[in-house]
Amino acid sequence: MTENVKLSRVEPRLEELSYPISRSDAAAECSDVELQLADGEVNLGDVIADTGSESFGGSGELYEELQNALPMEALGDPRQSDGDA
Template sequence: MSRVKLSRVESLFEELSYPIARERAADEFVDTTVTYADGEGNLGELVSQCPSAEFAGSDELLADLNNVLPVEAVGEPGQSEGDA
């Protein structure tokens, strides 16, 4: 099983041929673990939860993925990387 940081997922998505169905994209990453701010998840399972049935490009797939990521993927609730 391969591992990839969340910040590197887009480069994996760019390797796919588009358009691609959600199920096909999920199958491509069934053996990939994505690590994020406070945990990890199976990238194939996360992609399978995306709302779109098909993706025209890697940017669409990444946008959908960001909508299904758990809260711990982006850091602690209420925290900001902006100026304090």
């Protein structure tokens, strides 16, 4: 079953993983998560698979890599809130 998660709520989902974790294992663990972005949705596992790090020591590292892997347009207008911060 696919899980839908807003980008603003992805950190708790990443915290559920067991760290340290390899990029491929993190991608597999998140392959059933659709990440809701400002301009559509993407598969979280696919985005993680496209990151530059081979492994992650904690959820903060993974979240930072995730932010870097997403295009700026995916984040929306930084001056506007999506209303559920």
